[in-house]
Amino acid sequence: MLRYLLKRLLIMVVTLWIIITLTFVLMVSIPGSPFNSEKSSNEIVQANLERHYNLDEPYYVQYLLYIKSIVTFDFGPSIKQPNQSVNDLLARGFPISFELGIVTIIVAVFSGIILGILAALKHNGFIDYLMMGIAVLGISIPNFILATLLIQQLAVKFSIFPVATWSSPAHMVLPVLALATGPMAIIARLTRSTMLEVLTQDYIKMAKAKGLSPWKITIKHALRNALMPVVTIMGTLLAGILTGTFVIEQIFAIPGMGKYFVESINQRDYPVIMGTTVFYSAFLIFMLFLVDIAYGILDPRIKVHKEGE
Amino acid sequence: MKLSEDTKTPHSPTEVPNEWFNWKEKDKEAAEAVSRPSLSYWKDAWKRLVKNKLAMLGLVFLILLTFMAIFGPFFSPYEVNRQDLPNQYQPPSLEHWFGTDSAGRDVFTRTWYGARISLFVGLMAALIDVSIGIIYGGISGYKGGRADNIMMRIIEILYGLPYLLVVILLLVVLGPSLSTIIIALTVTGWVGMARIVRGQVLQIKNYEFVLASKSFGTKSSRIIRKNLLPNTMGPIIVQMTLTVPSAIFAEAFLSFIGLGIQAPFASWGVMANDSLGAILSGNWWTLFFPAFFISFTMFAFNVLGDGLQDALDPKLRK
Numbered sequence: 213m214l215r216y217l218l219k220r221l222l223i224m225v226v227t228l229w230i231i232i233t234l235t236f237v238l239m240v241s242i243p244g245s246p247f248n249s250e251k252s253s254n255e256i257v258q259a260n261l262e263r264h265y266n267l268d269e270p271y272y273v274q275y276l277l278y279i280k281s282i283v284t285f286d287f288g289p290s291i292k293q294p295n296q297s298v299n300d301l302l303a304r305g306f307p308i309s310f311e312l313g314i315v316t317i318i319v320a321v322f323s324g325i326i327l328g329i330l331a332a333l334k335h336n337g338f339i340d341y342l343m344m345g346i347a348v349l350g351i352s353i354p355n356f357i358l359a360t361l362l363i364q365q366l367a368v369k370f371s372i373f374p375v376a377t378w379s380s381p382a383h384m385v386l387p388v389l390a391l392a393t394g395p396m397a398i399i400a401r402l403t404r405s406t407m408l409e410v411l412t413q414d415y416i417k418m419a420k421a422k423g424l425s426p427w428k429i430t431i432k433h434a435l436r437n438a439l440m441p442v443v444t445i446m447g448t449l450l451a452g453i454l455t456g457t458f459v460i461e462q463i464f465a466i467p468g469m470g471k472y473f474v475e476s477i478n479q480r481d482y483p484v485i486m487g488t489t490v491f492y493s494a495f496l497i498f499m500l501f502l503v504d505i506a507y508g509i510l511d512p513r514i515k516v517h518k519e520g521e
Numbered sequence: 522m523k524l525s526e527d528t529k530t531p532h533s534p535t536e537v538p539n540e541w542f543n544w545k546e547k548d549k550e551a552a553e554a555v556s557r558p559s560l561s562y563w564k565d566a567w568k569r570l571v572k573n574k575l576a577m578l579g580l581v582f583l584i585l586l587t588f589m590a591i592f593g594p595f596f597s598p599y600e601v602n603r604q605d606l607p608n609q610y611q612p613p614s615l616e617h618w619f620g621t622d623s624a625g626r627d628v629f630t631r632t633w634y635g636a637r638i639s640l641f642v643g644l645m646a647a648l649i650d651v652s653i654g655i656i657y658g659g660i661s662g663y664k665g666g667r668a669d670n671i672m673m674r675i676i677e678i679l680y681g682l683p684y685l686l687v688v689i690l691l692l693v694v695l696g697p698s699l700s701t702i703i704i705a706l707t708v709t710g711w712v713g714m715a716r717i718v719r720g721q722v723l724q725i726k727n728y729e730f731v732l733a734s735k736s737f738g739t740k741s742s743r744i745i746r747k748n749l750l751p752n753t754m755g756p757i758i759v760q761m762t763l764t765v766p767s768a769i770f771a772e773a774f775l776s777f778i779g780l781g782i783q784a785p786f787a788s789w790g791v792m793a794n795d796s797l798g799a800i801l802s803g804n805w806w807t808l809f810f811p812a813f814f815i816s817f818t819m820f821a822f823n824v825l826g827d828g829l830q831d832a833l834d835p836k837l838r839k
Contacts, residue, residue, distance in 0.1 A: 223674075227681040234687070238694045352820035354770055356777050357812040360797055364805075455685040459777045463797070477693060478779040485693055489686050496683045 216508055224501045231493040235486040236278050240271060242482060287487030292479045298487035305469035306491075308378055309457050312468060315388050316453050320395035325442070327396070328403025329430065332438075335408060343400060350397025356459045359390035363463070376465040387464045391456050395449045399442055406438040443507050447500045454496055566755075569832040576828020579821035586818060590640055593633030600630070613806050620806040622796060631787050632810050638788040639769050639818070642703055646768035647761045649707040654714025655757070659745050661715070662722030673719070679712045688771065692780045699782060702775065706768050717760050721753035755833035762826035766819040773815055789815045 262268050269277070281288065287298035331343035366386060367375040373385050410416065411434055419429045461470035469488065476484035560568070570576055604626060611621040619628035661672040691705040722745075725731065731748050739747075773790025775781045782788045789811040796807035 223677055223681060227678050230678065231682065231687075235690065238690055242694055348820060348823065351823055353812075353816045354773060354819070356774070357793060357808075357816065360808060360812075451683055451685070454683070455774070459774065462777070474778045477689065480693070482693075485690070489690055492686055493683050496686075497681055500681060 217505065220501055220504050224497050227497050228494055231497075232279060232282055232490060233275075235490055236275055239482060239486055240274070282490055287491070288483045290476075290481055290484045292476070292481040292484070298484050301472045301484060302469065302488070302491060305467065305472050308466060309461065309468035309470055312378075312384070312387060312391070312457055312461070312466065313453055315384060316391045316395070317450070319388055320392040320449070320453075321399060321442075323392070324396040324399025325403050325435075325439070327400040328438075329407060329435065331400065331404040332407035332411065333430065340404075344404070347397040347400045347404075350393045351401075353393075355390050355394055355456050356463060358393055359387070359460055359463045362386045362390055376463075378464075378466040378468070383464075387460050387466060390463075391453060391460050394456070395453060398445065398449065402441050402445065403438055406441050407434060410434045410437045440507075440510065443503065443510060446506075447503045450499050450503070451496055454492065566829075566832040570828055573828040573831065575824045576832075579823075579825035579828070582817060582821040583825065586636055586814070586821075587640065589633050590636035593636070594630055597627060597630040597633075599627035612804075619810045620804075622792075622807045628792075628807060628810055631792060632789075632814060635787050635789040635792055635811060636814065638699070638782055638786055639772060639790070639815070642699070642706070642772045642782075642788070643765035643769040645703045646706045646710060647764040649703070650711040650714045650764050651757060651761055653707070653711035655718050655750065657711065658715035658718025658720075659722055659749065662719035663726055663741065663745055663749065665723070665726075669719075676712050676715060679709050680716075682709055684709055685771065685774070688775070689778070689780060692775065697775070697780045697783055699786065702772060702780075702782065706771055710764070710768075714757070714760055714764070717756050718753055721756055722749050725749055725752050755829075759826055759830045759833060762822050762829055766822040769815065769818060769822075 259268070285299070287302070290296045290298060290301065327343045327347070331340040334340050363375055363386065366372045374380075374383050377383060378387075416429060416433060419433050424433075457468060457470040458474050459470075460466070461468045462474050465471070469492075472484065473488045473492075475481075476488065570580075613620040619632060622628055622631070657672065657676075661669045661676075687709055688705045691708060692701060695701040695705065726749060731744060734744050734748055769789075772781065772788055773793065776788060776790035776794045781791050781794070784791075792811035793808055793815065796804070796811070
């Protein structure tokens with residue numbers, strides 16, 4: 213287990229380093245100085261600005277400074293919004309995005325698993341077909357289209373929920389629904405297919421023969437084993453939800469990190485783009501690491517194997 | 522030698538006379554008879570795919586869509602980018618089958634142009650992924666040992682990179698256009714395919730027929746081409762059908778955050794993004810058609826992929 217952990221840790225660090233280096237290379241390779249577009253800049257002002265941001269140093273010094281600043285969690289200033297540092301934007305936007313993400317994950321995991329179990333227990337019944345119909349739709353309809361549909365139907369037409377922004381639990385319903393449907397559908401399908409497989413196993417028959425209640429068989433014996441694949445794809449789903457927040461926050465005008473990120477892309481605010489990308493990547497890579505550890509703990513085979521190569 | 526001597530001295534009791542035994546002629550016809558027509562792997566898979574109604578629905582839809590993407594614009598008298606401001610937001614009618622958008626452009630014509638772009642992006646991304654994935658995964662799986670170890674470490678690291686973030690980063694620098702979007706989508710996109718190919722090759726290369734081929738002194742490249750690849754085709758095709766919709770989705774997603782195909786091209790994602798505001802004012806058709814075609818195309822590829830997965834899996838053969 214320790215070896216497994218160390219290996220994952222090493223890979224995590226290398227991946228992060230690649231992202232940081234990539235952002236640096238891209239930043240340097242963008243043609244022109246970042247201050248070219250400013251109206252007031254003459255030669256001397258520009259030179260001073262470049263000195264201030266160490267842009268006159270050779271690349272390797274800039275690179276080391278860049279890595280240093282990221283390690284010390286300082287992503288620098290925004291060049292389009294004066295007096296705003298990337299850290300300010302992160303501090304303001306991240307809690308909101310995090311809240312949206314967490315609620316989405318909880319909703320997606322629980323409803324997905326429940327739908328999957330119901331479908332598996334009523335295999336080839338009406339509920340099964342209904343659930344899988346919902347699941348296929350959920351996978352096929354992109355979240356931004358679902359979001360627009362939800363706004364149009366539930367917010368504009370019937371005014372059940374508020375259209376946009378982020379201030380009360382009612383404001384959460386539509387964005388979470390739009391964001392959670394896709395992951396929920398994937399989890400439901402996965403849970404269903406592994407449940408169907410597990411339910412034919414001998415130990416389930418054994419449990420039935422012992423006279424356990426169907427409830428206990430499902431929860432204690434079948435579900436535990438059926439959930440392993442769900443843990444495996446959690447990493448991918450997390451990445452999907454994270455990138456999903458970009459468009460969902462944009463559509464629902466939620467002042468989270470995703471909205472700032474998309475704005476910075478549209479304004480070509482490079483420091484913000486780079487800083488946010490590094491932050492997002494670090495967050496996601498760390499989450500993947502946690503998922504891996506969870507998997508290592510849940511799956512006893514990984515401990516026994518010497519980590520199959 | 523010893524065996525044949527043994528047979529000369531029968532162990533049967535002597536009191537059983539030989540005449541009791543009748544030589545039964547082999548029924549040659551029964552031995553050679555074929556109980557069912559012989560099916561190649563692909564014919565068999567096709568037969569099972571046809572039985573899957575949902576997958577066939579997907580396939581038929583995709584064929585029709587491809588047809589319309591190629592010939593659709595010819596059915597329409599309108600130019601794809603011709604603006605006709607007095608006629609903006611016309612609801613669907615005999616004149617404009619899918620209505621017109623904010624600039625009075627014909628949505629029907631634009632939908633098929635959008636199909637061209639979206640399908641092209643999806644197919645190209647899938648093709649490039651497959652080519653790189655097959656080469657990389659094939660070498661990694663076939664060589665094994667140290668080379669495989671190093672190549673797999675590289676893949677593991679690339680796999681950890683957040684896919685869409687890398688795509689966004691690349692597009693910010695390269696600038697969004699048809700070719701840069703395809704490049705950005707494939708820079709790390711091939712990794713999944715390479716993993717699948719490697720896994721398959723690793724499994725198949727230990728089979729007897731590969732060993733036989735090796736013992737004849739066949740060159741590695743020929744073994745990979747002739748023995749390994751045809752046997753990994755199933756999972757590769759399935760992965761391909763699932764890569765196309767994810768690339769189409771990624772392209773639509775990118776248009777949403779301002780990094781999509783730029784005018785004068787119109788992909789479905791661009792059309793949907795442009796008409797987000799319009800739907801609130803009741804002009805539903807500008808969003809409905811691109812949204813419907815994105816969703817249904819993703820649906821079609823997904824069910825076709827699922828169907829192919831079942832059809833191409835020899836274990837599920839009845």
